[in-house]
Amino acid sequence: MSITMKAGQLGLSTDAPELQELQDGNLRQMSVDGNHPGLRQRLWGLAARMDPTVTFEEYMFWAKIEREMEADEQKKYVETVKNDGKLGGFKAYFLGAPKNVVTEVTPEVDPAAPTEKNGEAGKDLVLNPIAPSQTHDFDAEWRRAARALRTSGWVTVFYLVTTDILGWGQTPYVFANAGYNAAIGVFVLFGVAALCSALMIWQVFLGLDSSRFPVLSFGDPFFRLFGPKTRNMINIMQAFQMFCTVAVIVQGNAQIMSQVNGGHICYIVIALISVFIGIASCGLRALKEVGFLANFAVWINIVSFIIILVCAPKYGPDPTYALQTTLLKVAEPVKTFWGVPPPQYQQQTTDLFAAQFNGIDSIVYAYSGALLFIAFLSEMRHPMDFWKGALLAQIFIMVVYVIFGAVVYTYIGQYAVSTISQVVKPYSVQVASNILALVTGFLAVFMYFNVGMKVVYLHICEEMLHMPPIHTKKGYLFWLILGPMYWVVAWVFSMSVPNFAGITGLIGGLFSLNFTYSIPAIMWVAFVIQKGAVLPGEGFDPYTGETTRHDHGLKRWVRGVRKTWWYSIPGILFACGGLASSGMGSWAAIQGLKQIFGPGGTIQTSWGCAGPG
DSSP states (O other): OOOOOOTTTTTOOTTOHHHHHHHTTOOEEEOSSTTSOOEEEOOTTHHHHTOTTOOHHHHHHHHHHHHHHHHHHHHHHHHHHTTSSTTHHHHHHHSOOOTTOOOOOOOOOOTTSOOOOTTOTTOOOOOOTTOTTOSOHHHHHHHHHHTTTOOBOHHHHHHHHHHHHOOGGGHHHHHHHHHHHHHHHHHHHHHHHHHHHHHHHHHHHHHHOOSSSOOOSTTHHHHHHTOHHHHHHHHHHHHHHHHHHHHHHHHHHHHHHHHHTTTOSOHHHHHHHHHHHHHHGGGOOSHHHHHHHHHHHHHHHHHHHHHHHHHHHHHOBOTHHHHHHSSOOSOOOOOOOSSOOOGGGOSSOSOHHHHHHHHHHHHHHHHOOGGGHHHHHHTBSSGGGHHHHHHHHHHHHHHHHHHHHHHHHHHHGGGOOSSGGGSBSSHHHHHHHHHHHHHHHHHHHHHHHHHHHHHHIIIIIITTTOOOOTTSHHHHHHHHHHHHHHHHHHHHHHHHOOOHHHHHHHHIIIIIHIIIIIHHHHHHHHHHHHHHTOOTTOEEETTTTEEEOSOOTHHHHHHHHHHHHHHHHHHHHHHHHHHHHHHHHHHHHHHHHHHHHSTTSOOOOSSSSSOOO
């Protein structure tokens, strides 16, 4: 009888060459003794995550165990703090379990299974299916190490999601493109859809993640649902999306800094200053450290929000920036529209159909951020609480978007550009708003860089180039070396496309919309269909390490759809709607860029001392 053994059971030290080979991703066949065939040996970590022999059923088996252990840890934590004075219950509800609360394990063997007695060879240790970490101390040590970075609670997630997604500065621009009716309706619709996407990602994560097989990036679920090629494609798309987002925020921050200093410093120099500030954030390696800063970003956002909301009705717009950077060429009184504004009041394109999709693209960009949710979940101590932070954040964001966008558009009208702090009056308020927007912009770009760089490091540096893991000293050194290179390349990209609204619209259509709506739906549909396709008698056997399936291929997928049609079919339609919107949004953004840089448009370059606007 063959069994799955662990490095600790084979007497390997953590520095053993055999273990190092496993860390490098080389899964080897190991033997217990000469009478037994080779057995698959995994190091639960990078090699385990990339092991193509692990089945969907095995991932789900250990994920279920992991959730039960997390629930037990959370229960123990609540019991320890609920009697700590008047704030005990408050603390228990809002904070995740601290990192020193880990389920204690003791050896336990199934009495119905063969066991190793008195060290006799030829007998096999077995895994208890309801206690995966109870066969050897190595299991507990590994789980403690694997969960070392999982320290965030759901309140941290609320701050991170809010900092990531809350881009209220763009909302009046949506109203200027689409009018009141379409903007309000689509903001609510896409807000609800964004929440659905977050819950889809959450459900898939809970069903596939465990300490043995951790889900660390957006591509990991696709590896487990479709295979390595799909995972590679998703990781490349995510890395490029994050890179583009960093570039866009670098561009926006540079434009704000240029306006604040009144053009006295060369724009290229200002952009370099923006990059140097970004490089300084390379020392932040864990999202919890960024989450601490995100707390301040939420409150800064609120202050800036109130300033603009008060000043817009009292002072009206400063159209200078809008006249320099959009198709608007004549300063006219403020105009607002319930329907789609006429061509002469459009900023990016006179094609009204494209103009509406430009507005929708901006809404998508305003709600984008779902591709970070896997990263947030992977650092949560109790990921089952993710829905609390996500629900609270999405409701808060949706309400802020509708109120701020409608009120500011009423008083700024057609001059409501995508960076609203550039067109408010008086100038002193404009400067104050720009400074606050600059601070929150840098905090947001730190987070995007952190996640984007992790995707690049994990997928390219660790897996392909076999560089040291990111949590080691050598890995951290490489992180500090490669981080500045990432920022410099993003800076070059941002300087090459100076039209902020146009490039955000294109990125929103190509990537943000798909990562926010289409891709999470595809992932969730594949998960529920494969889960629904399981027949009685099928599943993973932890004693033998084998998975039993009665059939394969298309027949299995068809059965999964038939058994889950009442929720998988709506998920498929949800994904198709996202893909269609992506195509139309990308087309609209390209049309806008062609017109804004074409004859009669605005000809600008960032490669000079004069900044855009």
